[in-house]
Structure formats: structure tokens, C-alpha cells
Amino acid sequence: MPAEIRLFRCLSDNYGVLLRDSETGATASIDAPEAGPIEAALKDTGWTLTDILVTHHHADHTQGIQALKDKYKCRVVAPEGEKGKIPAVDETVREGNTVKVGRLAADVLETPGHTLGHIAYWFHADKLAFVGDTLFSIGCGRVIEGTPEQMWNSLKKLRDLPDDTQIYCGHEYTLSNIKFALSVDKNNPALTARKAQALRQVEDGEPTIPVTIGEEKLANPFLRADLTELAVDIGMAGKPPADVFTEIRARKNKF
Numbered sequence: 001m002p003a004e005i006r007l008f009r010c011l012s013d014n015y016g017v018l019l020r021d022s023e024t025g026a027t028a029s030i031d032a033p034e035a036g037p038i039e040a041a042l043k044d045t046g047w048t049l050t051d052i053l054v055t056h057h058h059a060d061h062t063q064g065i066q067a068l069k070d071k072y073k074c075r076v077v078a079p080e081g082e083k084g085k086i087p088a089v090d091e092t093v094r095e096g097n098t099v100k101v102g103r104l105a106a107d108v109l110e111t112p113g114h115t116l117g118h119i120a121y122w123f124h125a126d127k128l129a130f131v132g133d134t135l136f137s138i139g140c141g142r143v144i145e146g147t148p149e150q151m152w153n154s155l156k157k158l159r160d161l162p163d164d165t166q167i168y169c170g171h172e173y174t175l176s177n178i179k180f181a182l183s184v185d186k187n188n189p190a191l192t193a194r195k196a197q198a199l200r201q202v203e204d205g206e207p208t209i210p211v212t213i214g215e216e217k218l219a220n221p222f223l224r225a226d227l228t229e230l231a232v233d234i235g236m237a238g239k240p241p242a243d244v245f246t247e248i249r250a251r252k253n254k255f
């Protein structure tokens with residue numbers, strides 16, 4: 001497979017990700033939470049940064065951009081809806097656009113909710129999706145700028161990706177997400193199994209991502225708001241899925 005990936009930690013709980021096209025050597029950083037760890041990963045791999053693909057404007061995803069741009073003269077691609085809030089943008093993209101990293105090609109998916117202009121990058125041929133702070137393993141981002149209904153629709157869009165798509169998200173939140181998920185979906189064997197797996201991964205000092213969409217569909221309550229059993233379990237039988245999602249998200253905020 002021509003796509004190579006390096007995953008590493010930035011700040012307190014952010015993930016940095018480098019994606020490289022092994023045919024051309026083109027290398028993208030997905031977001032830029034912190035320049036130092038990204039530069040260290042580039043040095044370690046011997047890869048040369050050519051692009052930064054930004055998912056949304058929050059500082060913990062963008063504050064490394066300017067330093068990297070100054071050093072590598074890389075191209076900065078950002079969501080059209082947030083261009084004014086992101087430094088050093090060269091190119092803006094929206095739903096349906098294609099972004100290339102060397103010969104690797106991503107479809108841009110607009111996933112509003114966490115922020116209004118949030119986008120994800122789906123490299124369909126490589127079965128990879130970089131989803132920022134929209135979807136986390138066993139969780140989802142806080143609905144800060146959009147409405148819960150927008151967020152639910154964005155999550156459904158990601159849920160519709162092929163089951164074997166590997167998901168890279170912006171933060172390591174899996175264990176705390178699982179703790180919450182068990183409070184709304186405690187009889188789910190896929191969730192219990194995921195807990196055992198994540199505990200092992202964290203104990204071994206390994207990341208709990210990537211995960212596949214297929215795995216998340218079975219265990220992430222925020223992708224399961226339209227399932228009867230989940231609605232029943234939280235006392236919302238017969239309610240519209242967007243309302244069930246809104247309730248689960250509200251509970252998570254208070255958890």
C-alpha cells in the first residue's frame with residue numbers, strides 16, 4: 001500500500017499524524033497541534049513535510065501551522081468555512097472537493113457540529129479517514145458551534161463510510177469515553193470487549209487508534225442513537241434518533 005502513517009502524541013491528549021505517499025514522498029500532517037513533536041516525527045522518519053490538512057480551527061489543531069509553514073514552505077489546506085480563523089492558508093476546500101497528497105487522494109466531507117466548518121478527509125482507495133474532533137473512538141466531539149442535529153447528521157455521514165475504513169481522530173479519549181458509554185449501553189458485548197482491548201493498549205503504552213468504522217458502529221453509542229435498544233435503555237423509546245443523540249450528548253457533558 002502506498003500510504004504510510006506515523007502516529008504520535010502532541011500536547012496533553014492530542015494526536016499528531018503524518019501521512020506519506022511512498023511513491024512520490026509527499027507527506028502531510030493532519031492538523032498541526034504542536035510543531036515540536038511533528039518536527040521530531042519528520043526527523044525520525046526522514047520524511048519531508050509537503051502539506052498540512054486542517055480539519056477545523058481550534059488552537060489545539062492549528063497552533064503549529066505557522067512554524068511548520070515557515071520551516072518547510074508546505075501547502076496549508078483548510079475548510080472554506082473557517083479560512084479566516086486558520087493561519088497561513090493556501091487553499092480552501094469544501095464538500096465534494098478532492099485533496100491530493102502526492103498520488104493519494106482524499107474526498108472532503110463536511111462534518112459540522114463541533115465547529116461549523118469542520119471537515120474530514122477520506123482517502124477512500126487507502127481506506128483511511130481523518131476525522132478531527134467529530135468522531136472519537138467510542139465518543140464524539142462536543143457540539144460547540146453547531147446543533148446536536150447537525151452533529152448527528154455528520155456522524156451518520158462518517159458511519160456510512162465502508163466498514164473497513166481506518167479512523168484517525170484528534171484525541172486520545174477512548175478509556176474515558178468507554179466509561180461513559182457503559183453508562184448508556186451497558187449490555188453491549190462489543191463495548192465490553194472494546195474496554196478490555198483499550199485497557200490492554202493503554203497499559204502497553206500503545207494508542208487506542210486507529211479503529212475501523214465497522215468496530216465503532218458496534219460499540220460507539222453516538223453512532224447507535226437510531227437503534228431501538230439504545231433508545232429503550234435510556235428511556236427514550238420511540239423518540240426520533242436526533243433527540244436520542246441529543247440526550248446522550250447532554251449526558252456525556254454532565255458525566
Ligand SMILES: [Zn+2]
Pocket residue numbers: 056058061114133
Ligand atoms: Zn476541536
